[in-house]
Amino acid sequence: MKYFLRKVGFFVLTLWAVVTLNFFIPRLQPGDPAELMVQKLAGKNAQLNPAQVAAIRDMLGTPTGSLWSQYWQYLGQLAHGNFGVSYTYFPFGVMQVIGQAFWWTVILVTIVQVLSFGIGVLLGAFAAWKRNGRFDTAVTLVSTFVGTLQPFWIALLLIYGLGYGLGWFATSGGYEDSTPGFNWGFVYDAISHGFLPALTLMIVTPVGWVLGMRNTMVLNLGEDYVRLAKAKGLPDKVVALRYAARNALLPSVTGFALALGGVLGGTILVETVFDYPGLGRLMGEAVGYKDYPMLQALMLLTAVATLLANLVADLLYGVLDPRARRAQA
Amino acid sequence: MTATVTTTDRAATGGPLLSVERLSVRYEPKRHAPTEAVSDVSFEIRPGEFIGLIGESGSGKTTLGTALLRLLERPGRISAGRIVFDGTDITDLPEDDLRGMRWTEISTVFQSSMNSLNPVLRVDEQFRDVIEYHTRRRGQQVSDRIDTLFDMVLIDRRFQRSYPHELSGGMRQRINLALALAIEPRFVLLDEPTTGLDVVVQKSILDNIRRLQAELGFAVLFISHDIGTVLDLSDRILVMYGGRIVEQQRARDLLADPLHPYTKGLLGSYGDPRAETVTITYVPGRPPDLTAGYTGCAFAPRCPEAIAGCRSVEPPLLRLGEHGGEAACHVAALQRGQGERSGVGTEEVGPVVRGFAGPQFVKTAEDERSLHDREVLLSVDAVSKTYLRRRGLGTTRTEAVRDASFVLRKGAVTALVGQSGSGKSTLARMITGVESPSTGSVTFHGEQGSFAVGSRRGRSLRDYRSHVQMVFQDPYSALNPTKTLGYILSRPLANYRGLRGAEARRAVLELLETVALTPAERYIDRFGYELSGGQRQRVVIARALAVEPELIIADEPIASLDVSIRAEILELLNSLVRDRGVTILYITHDLLSARMIADDVVVLNQGRVVEQGPALEVIRNPQDDYTRLLLDAVPNPTAG
Numbered sequence: 001m002k003y004f005l006r007k008v009g010f011f012v013l014t015l016w017a018v019v020t021l022n023f024f025i026p027r028l029q030p031g032d033p034a035e036l037m038v039q040k041l042a043g044k045n046a047q048l049n050p051a052q053v054a055a056i057r058d059m060l061g062t063p064t065g066s067l068w069s070q071y072w073q074y075l076g077q078l079a080h081g082n083f084g085v086s087y088t089y090f091p092f093g094v095m096q097v098i099g100q101a102f103w104w105t106v107i108l109v110t111i112v113q114v115l116s117f118g119i120g121v122l123l124g125a126f127a128a129w130k131r132n133g134r135f136d137t138a139v140t141l142v143s144t145f146v147g148t149l150q151p152f153w154i155a156l157l158l159i160y161g162l163g164y165g166l167g168w169f170a171t172s173g174g175y176e177d178s179t180p181g182f183n184w185g186f187v188y189d190a191i192s193h194g195f196l197p198a199l200t201l202m203i204v205t206p207v208g209w210v211l212g213m214r215n216t217m218v219l220n221l222g223e224d225y226v227r228l229a230k231a232k233g234l235p236d237k238v239v240a241l242r243y244a245a246r247n248a249l250l251p252s253v254t255g256f257a258l259a260l261g262g263v264l265g266g267t268i269l270v271e272t273v274f275d276y277p278g279l280g281r282l283m284g285e286a287v288g289y290k291d292y293p294m295l296q297a298l299m300l301l302t303a304v305a306t307l308l309a310n311l312v313a314d315l316l317y318g319v320l321d322p323r324a325r326r327a328q329a
Numbered sequence: 330m331t332a333t334v335t336t337t338d339r340a341a342t343g344g345p346l347l348s349v350e351r352l353s354v355r356y357e358p359k360r361h362a363p364t365e366a367v368s369d370v371s372f373e374i375r376p377g378e379f380i381g382l383i384g385e386s387g388s389g390k391t392t393l394g395t396a397l398l399r400l401l402e403r404p405g406r407i408s409a410g411r412i413v414f415d416g417t418d419i420t421d422l423p424e425d426d427l428r429g430m431r432w433t434e435i436s437t438v439f440q441s442s443m444n445s446l447n448p449v450l451r452v453d454e455q456f457r458d459v460i461e462y463h464t465r466r467r468g469q470q471v472s473d474r475i476d477t478l479f480d481m482v483l484i485d486r487r488f489q490r491s492y493p494h495e496l497s498g499g500m501r502q503r504i505n506l507a508l509a510l511a512i513e514p515r516f517v518l519l520d521e522p523t524t525g526l527d528v529v530v531q532k533s534i535l536d537n538i539r540r541l542q543a544e545l546g547f548a549v550l551f552i553s554h555d556i557g558t559v560l561d562l563s564d565r566i567l568v569m570y571g572g573r574i575v576e577q578q579r580a581r582d583l584l585a586d587p588l589h590p591y592t593k594g595l596l597g598s599y600g601d602p603r604a605e606t607v608t609i610t611y612v613p614g615r616p617p618d619l620t621a622g623y624t625g626c627a628f629a630p631r632c633p634e635a636i637a638g639c640r641s642v643e644p645p646l647l648r649l650g651e652h653g654g655e656a657a658c659h660v661a662a663l664q665r666g667q668g669e670r671s672g673v674g675t676e677e678v679g680p681v682v683r684g685f686a687g688p689q690f691v692k693t694a695e696d697e698r699s700l701h702d703r704e705v706l707l708s709v710d711a712v713s714k715t716y717l718r719r720r721g722l723g724t725t726r727t728e729a730v731r732d733a734s735f736v737l738r739k740g741a742v743t744a745l746v747g748q749s750g751s752g753k754s755t756l757a758r759m760i761t762g763v764e765s766p767s768t769g770s771v772t773f774h775g776e777q778g779s780f781a782v783g784s785r786r787g788r789s790l791r792d793y794r795s796h797v798q799m800v801f802q803d804p805y806s807a808l809n810p811t812k813t814l815g816y817i818l819s820r821p822l823a824n825y826r827g828l829r830g831a832e833a834r835r836a837v838l839e840l841l842e843t844v845a846l847t848p849a850e851r852y853i854d855r856f857g858y859e860l861s862g863g864q865r866q867r868v869v870i871a872r873a874l875a876v877e878p879e880l881i882i883a884d885e886p887i888a889s890l891d892v893s894i895r896a897e898i899l900e901l902l903n904s905l906v907r908d909r910g911v912t913i914l915y916i917t918h919d920l921l922s923a924r925m926i927a928d929d930v931v932v933l934n935q936g937r938v939v940e941q942g943p944a945l946e947v948i949r950n951p952q953d954d955y956t957r958l959l960l961d962a963v964p965n966p967t968a969g
Contacts, residue, residue, distance in 0.1 A: 234458060
């Protein structure tokens with residue numbers, strides 16, 4: 001129990017550090033967002049009208065007061081979920097925009113990652129069990145090859161082949177002629193739109209798990225406890241899963257949890273290619289349009305996701321590996 | 330499982346339980362030359378028999394064991410011969426047919442106790458899975474069986490719910506033994522089950538094995554590099570060298586009349602530390618390179634008795650002893666009028682010698698130097714070391730060393746003796762200045778005056794280190810595998826003595842000569858992994874000598890070496906003391922080696938010094954029970 005409490009304590013502490021950094025780092029950047037906005041509206045070479053700038057400042061709610069009081073204000077607003085107004089989606093609030101995109105990405109990514117992890121780990125374990133056999137060679141070669149491909153390129157191929165060529169799936173957007181909500185029309189529509197982005201990610205993501213799992217498991221198969229399990233005459237399935245794979249899984253689980261946190265960045269290109277209404281596309285846009293409040297919120301979201309993932313990884317490791325519980329407790 | 334039915338009939342007829350017929354095992358890696366790790370090995374084990382299989386590292390004994398268990402992995406495979414278990418040829422038996430015999434008939438305890446239990450499963454689950462798979466026992470019946478097994482190996486039942494990492498090495502190995510007996514197999518293969526464990530723990534486990542074997546009557550093949558641990562347990566001994574069986578005799582015949590010079594060499598490496606004069610021999614050179622192939626007898630290059638024929642004709646295993654003892658040795662054959670059968674005709678040989686006619690290391694009572702007039706080089710005064718470990722909110726205190734006091738005198742060897750956990754290594758770390766004592770002080774009386782070691786930091790600590798050097802236990806990991814010996818030895822020369830270029834090279838050659846790696850030119854450009862264990866340890870010692878230290882701390886320098894070459898390193902250390910006047914702190918758990926090189930002995934138990942004094946006095950006339958316990962644990966086949 002102490003182990004878990006300590007981990008949660010660390011989580012809270014790091015979260016505070018992240019939030020604080022997220023406050024200070026943008027303030028270290030040069031340039032005034034209000035001036036930039038006016039410039040964008042008025043054209044590059046136009047004179048800046050101070051009144052316009054002031055108006056924009058008022059509109060965005062430019063902070064006043066000392067850095068310290070700004071910081072407290074910022075914390076207070078975070079607590080209320082107030083991230084300010086998006087520049088690109090003005091007059092919508094950042095949280096509103098993110099809230100709409102959030103579930104699109106989360107559902108897509110969760111399904112893809114869980115499936116990829118399961119498939120990858122199983123393939124890797126099986127390849128290791130039959131190491132140097134035909135299956136192993138094929139899996140290793142294909143994984144290495146696919147690992148070198150860029151997801152957006154695969155995405156383009158899929159759009160060309162399955163989208164335009166065969167016309168099986170929609171090629172862009174999240175839904176078309178249905179009303180969002182829990183009705184069959186919409187679910188079908190969403191699946192049809194989400195299929196290609198999901199497939200693209202499904203081709204690339206398992207690769208890391210396959211190779212990682214295979215290599216750890218090959219090492220594990222040489223361990224005495226695996227040899228002893230064979231000498232015990234236990235069936236192959238038990239030796240492979242309960243003894244070898246169970247131990248080989250440990251580093252992969254940590255990797256998996258960490259990957260979940262970093263997944264947002266990985267979806268930028270794919271979501272952009274498919275014009276999928278998720279967080280990745282939002283982040284791409286925010287960077288392109290210098291939408292600072294949006295970026296700041298997304299950064300914070302990414303950081304929190306990574307931290308949460310770390311926490312989950314630590315907690316999970318404690319459950320899976322009895323040694324970790326004691327060594328760090 | 331059908332095998333179980335037929336077996337009882339066969340056992341009754343008195344046939345062998347396991348018979349190995351002309352078995353060869355080859356390793357055929359894709360990128361390297363193939364190696365025949367086991368060649369043409371034949372032997373039988375009768376029901377209930379206890380057989381010892383002895384050989385040094387690389388002799389093929391573990392490969393043979395793995396082959397018997399049918400656990401060889403590619404690129405290793407059985408290339409010739411048969412393994413017959415109780416009438417069933419299991420050489421090529423498919424895994425599915427073999428499975429029914431595994432553990433119910435043949436079980437095993439592996440070498441490394443650390444790793445043969447699954448770290449993520451509780452101990453009882455690892456009993457439960459195998460018992461439930463092979464028997465009809467379920468639920469409470471299984472639990473009862475596990476209880477019985479834990480009682481058999483004298484482990485408290487409450488440890489059943491522990492994870493392996495929560496148990497000590499000795500406990501784990503007892504549990505492995507219990508696991509091996511879970512389904513009452515008729516044959517148990519023990520592959521170095523006590524290697525790496527403490528002498529005292531080792532002795533209690535061996536006693537346990539002996540008692541259980543007598544009670545339950547299973548047959549044992551006990552593989553070991555240490556003939557001392559198996560001789561008095563075994564009915565019969567097989568000696569393996571270079572992948573072949575070179576001698577096979579009843580244990581007591583082997584002790585009384587060893588036939589093969591290699592066996593004599595192995596026996597010669599033991600002695601009674603309590604004797605007036607202790608002589609131990611060692612086998613010089615290194616084991617044969619089996620990839621290169623050889624003609625004649627594989628042992629000939631290291632054999633003091635070798636004759637011309639040994640280098641050209643391979644000796645067959647012949648019956649030479651009175652009670653059916655067999656040996657593959659031309660000299661032994663000729664001495665017994667069997668030269669014709671051995672293939673060397675009538676070559677001249679000397680008379681039978683019982684001991685090993687090779688180099689030896691003798692220590693007599695007169696050798697004891699009087700030391701008490703010597704200057705003190707380092708003094709340990711009332712040193713204690715307490716470790717505080719934070720655990721959640723509370724802390725636990727571990728008193729690693731308690732109030733230890735002793736001195737190291739110039740040009741003398743002091744042995745620090747104790748089993749693992751006695752605080753030996755903690756003391757060593759405080760003497761080298763890696764850690765400082767919690768209370769008390771370690772004072773070094775060097776040429777520039779005395780100072781407390783614990784207070785040194787940075788430059789002055791570095792300066793102190795040039796006076797004190799360590800030699801570690803494991804020479805296999807102490808040398809950087811990517812660097813030549815010349816480079817390894819030149820580093821301390823450059824760092825501490827500022828020697829470079831030709832000057833450094835000359836010094837390196839000198840160092841190699843000092844540790845008897847001659848001709849030095851031949852070694853300077855070689856890599857650590859090309860050398861035998863003994864040679865590597867010589868390099869490690871040479872590296873320690875490079876800075877011309879006044880004190881060398883040797884932490885179990887021979888513990889990981891083959892028994893047959895241990896005396897070689899002891900002799901080297903001894904000559905360093907004699908010729909160069911180095912002071913040595915020799916850390917060990919083995920009182921025989923302490924007797925061989927130490928002038929003084931300090932016995933440490935649970936962090937306390939329980940006894941100290943001149944080596945001969947302490948060892949021949951121990952006052953403390955713990956010292957006696959350590960002495961009794963010294964394996965000594967020759968004591969009979």
